[in-house]
Each structure stands twice: as structure tokens, then as C-alpha cells.
Amino acid sequence: xxxxxxxxxxxxxxxxxxxxxxxxxxxxxxxxxxxxxxxxxxxxxxxxxxxxxxxxxxxxxxxxxxxxxxxxxxxxxxxxxxxxxxxxxxxxxxxxxxxxxxxxxxxxxxxxxxxxxxxxxxxxxxxxxxxxxxxxxxxxxxxxxxx
Amino acid sequence: xxxxxxxxxxxxxxxxxxxxxxxxxxxxxxxxxxxxxxxxxxxxxxxxxxxxxxxxxxxxxxxxxxxxxxxxxxxxxxxxxxxxxxxxxxxxxxxxxxxxxxxxxxxxxxxxxxxxxxxxxxxxxxxxxxxxxxxxxxxxxxxxxxx
DNA sequence: CTTGTTGCAAAGGATTTGCACGGCT
DNA sequence: AGCCGTGCAAATCCTTTGCAACAAG
Numbered sequence: 001x002x003x004x005x006x007x008x009x010x011x012x013x014x015x016x017x018x019x020x021x022x023x024x025x026x027x028x029x030x031x032x033x034x035x036x037x038x039x040x041x042x043x044x045x046x047x048x049x050x051x052x053x054x055x056x057x058x059x060x061x062x063x064x065x066x067x068x069x070x071x072x073x074x075x076x077x078x079x080x081x082x083x084x085x086x087x088x089x090x091x092x093x094x095x096x097x098x099x100x101x102x103x104x105x106x107x108x109x110x111x112x113x114x115x116x117x118x119x120x121x122x123x124x125x126x127x128x129x130x131x132x133x134x135x136x137x138x139x140x141x142x143x144x145x146x147x
Numbered sequence: 148x149x150x151x152x153x154x155x156x157x158x159x160x161x162x163x164x165x166x167x168x169x170x171x172x173x174x175x176x177x178x179x180x181x182x183x184x185x186x187x188x189x190x191x192x193x194x195x196x197x198x199x200x201x202x203x204x205x206x207x208x209x210x211x212x213x214x215x216x217x218x219x220x221x222x223x224x225x226x227x228x229x230x231x232x233x234x235x236x237x238x239x240x241x242x243x244x245x246x247x248x249x250x251x252x253x254x255x256x257x258x259x260x261x262x263x264x265x266x267x268x269x270x271x272x273x274x275x276x277x278x279x280x281x282x283x284x285x286x287x288x289x290x291x292x293x294x
Numbered sequence: 295c296t297t298g299t300t301g302c303a304a305a306g307g308a309t310t311t312g313c314a315c316g317g318c319t
Numbered sequence: 320a321g322c323c324g325t326g327c328a329a330a331t332c333c334t335t336t337g338c339a340a341c342a343a344g
Contacts, residue, residue, distance in 0.1 A: 118255050119282050133275075206310075312330090
């Protein structure tokens with residue numbers, strides 16, 4: 001059993017919930033596949049393995065994963081939300097190419113430190129943050145030069 | 148005429164669009180009132196002055212303002228989007244209290260510099276970014292201590 | 295058994311769009 | 320006159336919810 005699945009099971013038990021096959025499958029597919037899926041993308045993926053799983057269950061399971069601290073809802077400027085697996089990994093931010101959509105995960109300790117400073121300077125206790133950098137990736141920059 | 152309204156008029160003319168009374172009123176109310184309004188909040192405000200202005204026009208005008216570079220769509224984790232006036236002001240980020248919802252605009256040159264560095268390190272040309280810090284504001288921290 | 299869970303379909307909320315009319319330019 | 324913009328309502332898109340049947344603990 002994969003680590004996220006194990007942590008999910010633990011959360012389920014601790015909260016008197018039930019570990020159903022649907023939930024297991026959704027969680028498994030979510031953690032195995034590419035990151036930052038929309039609810040619909042995940043539903044479609046899950047349904048390639050089991051056509052009977054309803055979209056509502058996918059929504060409900062993703063919310064559950066968020067409550068369990070195993071996923072995080074993100075808004076990248078599209079209409080629909082995207083969910084990102086949290087694993088045990090350290091927190092990270094995003095660098096997105098506005099041309100091709102490539103989404104690179106980044107982390108910079110210096111920025112994190114400065115964020116703490118800014119919060120403190122305003123008297124806030126910092127609990128979390130989101131940062132998205134938008135730009136043009138190396139490949140798209142090169143293509144642009146060709147044109 | 149206010150500065151944003153002037154800039155709006157310029158954009159309108161440059162693009163062969165029309166400067167209608169509805170648009171003027173929406174833009175004026177948007178820039179005068181509190182920041183970070185939802186489309187519906189703005190529509191309601193606008194309708195206190197002119198009941199005949201439709202919600203669709205508010206939506207369309209806000210999109211137009213974004214295209215004109217005078218407003219920016221933001222997602223603060225609610226279902227609906229919020230729009231923020233851009234004026235000529237410098238860019239800024241947000242520090243939000245997760246208890247009372249207070250939204251403080253922040254700017255830290257050090258962070259901005261580091262963001263450039265991170266982008267460059269990944270070969271990206273940085274075009275823009277969004278950063279939201281979540282925490283608990285001084286007032287709410289104090290209340291918490293009382294309890 | 296008891297209670298949580300599921301799929302479906304309907305409901306809801308936010309945003310967009312088709313259309314006929316009205317008003318700039 | 321020609322075309323853009325408007326309000327309205329219908330349409331869409333995304334997400335949530337009520338419900339009866341079902342299944343996990």
C-alpha cells in the first residue's frame with residue numbers, strides 16, 4: 001500500500017469514516033497520476049478503471065483529502081479548481097508558463113523567510129501562503145525567437 | 148474626471164469601443180469604493196445609483212477593465228472571483244486574516260527580487276505573479292488569548 | 295444492525311451568451 | 320446607417336445536495 005493511501009486510511013479510521021473501494025481507487029489514481037488535476041480530469045481517469053464511480057464521489061473524496069491534509073485546492077486562474085497531492089513533501093509554490101501552461105514546482109527558502117518577516121511586520125501570525133509566478137518557459141522563449 | 152476614468156476612456160477610444168453611461172458608472176463606482184469586490188457586490192453598489200444596470204453588463208465591464216489593464220481578477224479561495232483596481236499604483240500582494248477576513252495589501256522589494264531570481268534559475272522570463280499570505284491578524288490573536 | 299457512503303439527478307451559484315432593441319459615432 | 324452595447328433570460332459550467340439503495344464497521 002502506498003504511503004498516501006496509508007495516511008488516508010489512518011485519517012478515515014481516526015474519524016469514524018469508512019474506507020470504501022471507491023475512495024481507495026480515487027485516492028490511488030490521484031496520487032499516482034500527474035499533479036494538479038481538476039475534479040473532472042480525475043473523475044475521467046478514475047472511470048477508465050471503474051466506470052461506475054460517480055463524479056459526485058470524486059468531488060466528495062477530494063474535499064475529504066483536503067480535510068485530511070493530503071491535498072490542496074488551487075486556483076490557477078481557470079474557472080475550475082485544481083487539486084494537488086501533498087504527500088509528505090515539503091510545501092512548494094508554482095511557476096507557470098503562460099504560453100504552454102507548463103507548471104513547475106518551486107521552493108525558495110529565502111522567499112519563505114521573507115514572507116514570515118512581512119507577516120510579523122504587520123503583526124500577523126503566518127499560517128500558510130500561496131505564491132504563483134507567471135512567466136515564459138525556456139522552450140517557449142526559444143520558439144518566440146524563431147518567429 | 149478621475150484618473151482611472153480617463154485611462155478607461157483612452158482605452159475605449161483606442162479600441163473603437165463605446166464609452167456608455169453604464170460603463171462610466173460601473174468604472175467610477177468600482178474605483179471609488181472599497182477594493183476587492185465581487186462582481187455581484189459591485190453590481191449591487193452600482194444599482195443603488197441606477198437600478199436599470201444589468202448584472203451582465205457588470206460582468207462584461209469588469210472583463211473589459213481587466214483587458215485594459217485597469218483591474219485584476221483575484222481568487223481568494225471563495226467560490227466567486229474578486230476584482231481589484233490597478234490604478235497607476237505599484238503592484239502589491241495580500242495578507243489575509245483567516246479569522247476575520249481582513250485583507251492587507253503588502254509589498255516587499257526583497258521578495259520581488261527573489262522571485263525574479265527563482266524564475267531566472269528555472270530559465271523563465273517572469274511576467275507577473277500572485278502571492279497571498281494567510282495568517283491571523285493582531286486583533287484576532289488578542290481575542291484568542293482572552294478565550 | 296447502525297451509520298456512513300454512493301450514484302443519480304436535481305438544485306445552486308457563478309459566469310457567459312443569444313437576441314432584439316436602443317443609442318453612439 | 321451601421322455597429323456596438325444593453326438588459327433580459329436562457330444557457331453553461333462547476334460544485335453541492337437530497338434521496339433511496341447499499342455496504343463497511
